[in-house]
Amino acid sequence: MATPLTSMLRGKQKWGNSFNNIYRRCYASKRKKIQKDEQTDKVHMKSLFEGQKVNEKTARGGKSAARSYRAMLEQRHEEAARSVLVRVPVCPQDVCDSLRAVGPIHKAYSLHKGKNYLLVEFQRRETVEKLMQHVSYFPDACQMPVRSRLLYAMSTMHVQRHRPGQSIVPEVVTNKELSEEDFIAAESTPASLYWCAIRWRHCMKRVASQDIGYRLRFFVCSVIKDLIRTSMPFCRVEPFGSSSNGFGWDGCDLDMMVTLRPPDLQINSTKRFRFLTKRGSEEERVFGQQCLDLVGEMVRSLLPSTHSINKVLNARVPIIKFHHEATALDCDLSYVNMSGRKMSELMYLLGETDRRVRVLMTTVKQWAKSCDLTRGHPGPWPANFTLLTLLVLFLQTRSPPVLPPLRHLQDLAGPGDHFIIDDVDYAFVTDVSKVPKSTNTQTLDELLKEFFHFYGHFDFGGQGLSLIEGSTFPRQTPSPMYIENPLDISHNVSINVSPAYVTRMQEAMLQAVHCLESKSVPDTTKPWGLLCLFHPASQSHSPAYSVASLFEGEGEGGDVQQLEEENGVHGDTVSGVTDSEGTVVQSSDSSQDLGKETLSCGGEKGSAVS
Secondary structure, eight states: OOOHHHHHHHHHHHHHHHHHHHHHHHHHHHHHHHHHHHHHHHHHHHHHHTTOOOOHHHHTTOOOOOOOHHHHHHHHHHHHHTEEEEEOSSOHHHHHHHHHHHSOEEEEEEEESSSEEEEEEESSHHHHHHHHTTOOOOSOTTSOOOOOSEEEOOTTSOOOOOOTTSOOOOEEOOSOOOOHHHHHHHHTSOSSHHHHHHHHHHHHHHHBOOHHHHHHHHHHHHHHHHHHTTTOTTOEEEEEGGGTSSOOBTTOOEEEEEESSOTTOOOOTTOSOOOOOOOOOSSHHHHHHHHHHHHHHHHHHHSTTEEEEEEEOSSSSOEEEEEETTTTEEEEEEEOOHHHHHHHHHHHHHHHHOTHHHHHHHHHHHHHHHTTOOOSSOSSSOOHHHHHHHHHHHHHTSSSOSSOOHHHHHHTOOGGGEEEETTEEEEOOOOGGGSOOOOOOOOHHHHHHHHHHHHHSOOTTTEEEETTTTEEEEOOOOSSOOBEETTEEEEETTTTOOHHHHHHHHHHHHHHHHHHHHTOSOOTTSOOGGGGGTOGGGGTTOGGGOOHHHHHOSOOOHHHHHHHHHTTOOTTOOSEEEOTTSOEEEEOOOOOOOSOOOSEEEOTTOOOOO
């Protein structure tokens, strides 16, 4: 017969065994997930460095097909329509519990943008409408009684307190910058290019736009559309540029286009009654300016969490600039920018065609930022879109090519792939599965080194670049760099780049080649391989290759001011400023006609620019 002391000891032993079993199960489950992620990274990097094409689902043992640009837009717009953004002065989990009482939640993110916000996506749109019926206004008579999906959770509301064991809303920190600790951690990996590349891939994922970044951008488009639709029910607002083409970074600007009356809108002419409306200008440009002026006033007066509204209506592409505080996004809103939208779709297609493209572009952008070659605002330096077009042309000229010439994409286009810009009929295939896979098996490090070598010795003064033909051509134009806009070759997407910055870029590229070649043998005591392009210690010998701005933010360096003064540039007063898709916003340069064809197909509404 067991004594009380024996029973107590047995009870403690039994409790201890149960705790150990639970701990072992939790640890085994977490370890299994870590091993699965590591295995995924191994498959990813092996495929990238051996030139193989293994997608995300394949690496995880499943099957997947690349989405088209239109399918991606539809999915993101649907996610945004089911979402609300709530400012939470109280516990995010308590607010999430209150929202869960209204309807099932699909995903939720806790954001820290100076103030705490909660981005919640419900499983059904009907839940959002149901929630709106339980939302009230502030009693302040000066507050505009506007209905929107930007909400405020009162701290005095009666909420169900968080219960232990219930899932916590994940915290998300956006606008991430690579810190010095990231480089130190990357250097501490085993001395092999394989493991170094895996670590660098994690570094690149930190700065590339993640799911939450796309959700916030499409959410802003969605709430602006809701605001405008209170009086114009057919309007559309969608992002373009780096916010949708797959090459964006967290913290980059949000470029949007608004369409008040879509071209595919069907008007029922059998109705007896019509809405009596005001008539705008018959001139297309003036009408667009009038529409943007109206939308700008609506954003200024009625859209919550917006400030610093600036109307730039006299630019070549009129825009409304403003800052959205809740999402910490700087926004540019234009009117029916079809060229920007189709260029975004084209770049998205190229990124989906070969997995190496986006990894290379992210690396090149980080390198350019480390060298202080790019800025977050327009100026005489190369824009990120200029770097993207340089990379695309380079990949088109490999043997065999990594990316096809755009002329080949036009030949693959179907009847539904045609579109009209400035009365010219264009076309390129939009189905990724129809684009033949590249047989090029070069590794990432080989392509990166060749990219720097190719443009480090390139004759920018005498040669132009054509993405349509996938080749270079002799030119006579005076600009220091000429890259054709595939949708309008009369416009040079690099018109803003000054001669001094072209020279500086080529010098940095030659230094990068030397750096990669000299660091080809692993040395655990010094940065090597990819890391030597970005680590501050390895760049101390050359001011043009400094990465101080990577850790100190975007500042005005003395060398940059000197370059601006040498080229007569002060602030943003440049002869030509391009946006994220290469469209010239302000220009006083008359580009010469080079006698080449555009990516157009002729047609009844226009002919190719000759």
